[in-house]
Amino acid sequence: MHKAADEAQQSLHMPIAVDHVAEPHLTGTVLVRPDGVIAWRTVQGAARELTDALLRLLCREP
């Protein structure tokens, strides 16, 4: 697991859905709580790019 994400998860006191976004011009990590609330993200980008990248992340099967 990404070191920063691991540290974030420990700070949150909980296991959490974690994935790494790696796009040609967009990189980062997003943590989503079991209730669907975004707990943390490092993904940066314009709104449209961000939505597209995070949707690609969420669309992948486990």
Add this chain to the structure above:
Amino acid sequence: MTATSAWCTSTPNLLGFFRFSITGDSGFLAMFSTIAPDGTRDTRVGDDVSTERCIELVRTALGCAPDHPVEIENVQQWSASAVTAESLSSGRVFLAGDAAHVMPPTGGFGGNTGVADAHNLAWKLALVTKGLAGPGLLASYDEERRPAGALTVEQAYTRYVLRVDPSLPQDDLQPPLDDASIELGAVYRSGAVLGEADVATPLDDPRGHSWAPGTRVPHVPLSAGRSTLDVPATVSRS
């Protein structure tokens, strides 16, 4: 749960709402106030709840003939309140729903706010009692839901004053906010959310795509009939 439909009634003589069973063969009338010919509103409807008076009120609210058959099965009195508990948790005790916040029915927020409390608390309790998360996670319940509940109470009260009893003081009344944002757009700030919230306001429009920490993942359709709201329960990768 029996499916119901709500029907607001506003006549020159009274203000309230019906809630009927979906089959329309039973229901109740909730009364906010009667209205005198000079326009004065009287919220002391409960002073006279005789059967004759209740039948008269139901007929007036329905706008039906004065001899329309009406049967009164039960009468209950209630007082509109707008109160939030000082804390939603103490040790092993957690307050949710009307135990945590009571609000006027104007806006229809009470039931959904209680469901949101349970939705917020259930998964935290499950993780902690199974030993999968630390007890610190439970502290975030009060941090997240008490501000959300308090805001909702204020919004219900605002609607009560503006719709039901404009004679009440309005100096410190919060301006009405968007209904959908109140119901689904709470922005959580707690130990279970890291980093700065990109959203400065206490609410985030759930129809938008802010992707900000503390907000819900935007609801976007995915393939095979799924949506982004189905994903968090099934995704656990590292």
